Amino acid sequence: MRVLAVIRRRNFRGSNRIEYGGLSIDIVRESVFFQDNPVKQLSPKEFDLLMLFMSAPKRVLTKGAIAEHLFGDHADLFDNFDLVYAHVKNLKKKLKQTGCPDYIKTVYGMGYKFETS
Amino acid sequence: MKLLHKTLFNYLLFSVFIFLISTVVFYFLVQNLWENDVDESLIYQKEKIIEGLKAGTFEDTVVENFTRNAQKLGVEVSIVPVTGSSPNAEFFRNETYPDPVRNHAExxxxMVSLIQVNGENYKITVRKDLVESADLILEIIIAQAILFLILLIGSLFFNNSFSKRIWQPFYELVVRVKSFRIDKQEVLVAPETRITEFDELGEAIERLTRDAIRTFSTQKEFTENAAHETQTPLAVIKTQLDLLAQDENLTEQQSEIITRIEKNVRILSKLNRNLLLLARIENEQVDKTGQTNISAVVDEICSALEEEIKMKGLTLSLSLLPDVPVISNEHLVHSLVANLITNAIRYNIPRGRIDIQLSNDRFEITNTGQGHSLDESRIFERFYNSKGADGSGLGLAIAKKICLTLGYELNYRFSMPDHHTFTVKFT
Known part of the structure; x- marks a missing residue:
């Protein structure tokens, strides 16, 4: 997690926007665009998830790491990562609806990786 | 049966036995004495008669006088001349004769004696009535019985209070041993006595508790250190695994291995955190003076678990009194509530229910689950859980420990057909 935080700090660099592969996040307004089309109805958890992916592109994020990011101290309360899976699935669906290519790749059973192409 | 009662009971049994035997023996003894006494007086009467016969004053009037005098003493006399019988025989016997006045046998x-005086044979019968003597014997026996009873009761009473005083330090010791709790870390102090055996017992128990406390704290320290020292290696394994996962050339099989390792590392860290928490609670290293809003804690955990509950198809019904304050430790309360709620989710059935109620004096959570009661005496033990469950096996042990530390009461009950309820009473 510390690694991710460092990456995030470096990527934000005073800016309120994160951009990657045509996707852009306005951190202050909490809004997401894909090539100027708004990605609608993202839940807070899905927004967090997308932030995590975009701040660490090309990195394999294990389900455990994702759960810790999403649920913080409460991650301990879950016995499995079905919930992570559900959130990722929903996020993917909503991105697809705005015409965004499938950037979120499944890395075997291990986790997910956010990358273009 | 108490020790005092046991000894008293035995003492009483023995006393009653002696009492019965001695009364019978005493009765016969007194009767025998009395008979000897009567016999002596009969012999005396007889000798007087013989004297009279020898003096040749044996005339009817004399006999009459004699008899009258004798009757005043309760003695009846008959003197009959006999022929042909062998003289100088004498025997005693007990007989009953009808009493004309009282109308029944007495x-x-x-004493019947055959004697020869001045060449003449006489049969002299002297008898004495025993009515008075029987009464007397009875009175003596009663007096003796009363005396004995007084003695018995007195000594029982005395013995009882005396024993109580003697055994008092022993009972005091029992009370102290009973209230001894190893996690309190207080050496048991045996009461002062002036009885060697009790002093030895007290000393032995003191030594035993001191050893037990030392062993206990060593073991506790070990648990804590072990849990603490494993944290760093675990963190290292985690980061290294994360690095390894970034490798582009991983095969599917290798990824699976990494996933499995990661999963178990997570279980291990969770276990580790819980063990540390337990050790901290046991060491009483918790501040219990903070103000905690339990309603907010329950609310927070429920919303964190909302999606999980929804995904499992469970129905959650919440009935929370808002802003229930308790003076307590927020972290522990959080851990307690979280453990109970995750437990209710984990052991639920498909399309089951969870009911949570919070009032000013209690937090109650009921979940549907298996159709039989859990083993009430063991569910709060460490690592007691149903086989195949995902939990660490520490959840309820921690919940119980937290309640003990915070002074709450944690109870479990089962009601048909499949409702498992845990209640925390904030007392």
Whole structure:
């Protein structure tokens, strides 16, 4: 997690926007665009998830790491990562609806990786 | 049966036995004495008669006088001349004769002697009525019985209070041993006595508790250190695994291995955190003076678990009194509530229910689950859980420990057909 935080700090660099592969996040307004089309109805958890992916592109994020990011101290309360899976699935669906290519790749059973192409 | 009662009971049994035997023996002894006494007086009467016969004053009037005098003493006399019988025989016997006045048979002691005086044979019968003597014996026996009873009761009473005083330090010791709790870390102090055996017992127990406390704290320290020292290696394994996962050339099989390792590392860290928490609670290293809003804690955990509950198809019904404050430790309360709620989710059935109620004096959570009661005496033990469950096996042990530390009461009950309820009473 510390690694991710460092990456995030470096990527934000005073800016309120994160951009990657045509996707852009306005951190202050909490809004997401894909090539100027708004990605609608993202839940807070899905927004967090997308932030995590975009701040660490090309990195394999294990389900455990994702759960810790999403649920913080409460991650301990879950016995499995079905919930992570559900959130990722929903996020993917909503991105697809705005015409965004499938950037979120499944890395075997291990986790997910956010990358273009 | 208490020790005092046991000894008293035995003492009483023995006393009653002696009492019965001695009364019977005493009775016969007194009767025998009395008979000897009567016999002596009969012999005396007989000798007087013989004297009279020898003096040749044996005339009817004399006999009459004699008899009258004798009757005043309760003695009846008959003198009959006999022929042909062998003289100088004498025997005593007990007989009953009808009493004309009282109209029933009365016991008599009778002496029959055949004597020869001045060449004449006489049969002299002297008898004495034993009515008075029987009464007397009875009175003596009663007096003796009363005396004995007084003695018995007195000594029982005395013995009882005396024993109580003697055994008092022993009972005091029992009370102290009973209230001894190893996690309190207080050496048991045996009461001062002036009895060697009790002093030895007290000393032995003191030594035993001191050793037990030392062993206990060593073991506790070990648990804590072990849990603490494993944290760093675990963190290292985690980061290294994360690095390894970034490798582009991983095969599917290798990824699976990494996933499995990661999963188990997570279980291990969770276990580790819980063990540390337990050790901290046991060491009483918790501040219990903070103000905690339990309603907010329950609310927070429920919303964190909302999606999980929804995904499992469970129905959650919440009935929370808002802003229930308790003076307590927020972290522990959080851990307690979280453990109970995750437990209710984990062991639920498909399309089951969870009911949570919070009032000013209690937090109650009911979940549907298996159709039989859990083993009430063991569910709060460490690592007691149903086989195949995902939990660490520490959840309820921690919940119980937290309640003990915070002074709450944690109870479990089962009600048909499949409702498992845990209640925390904030007392």
């Amino acid at each position: 016991p008599f002691r009778e």
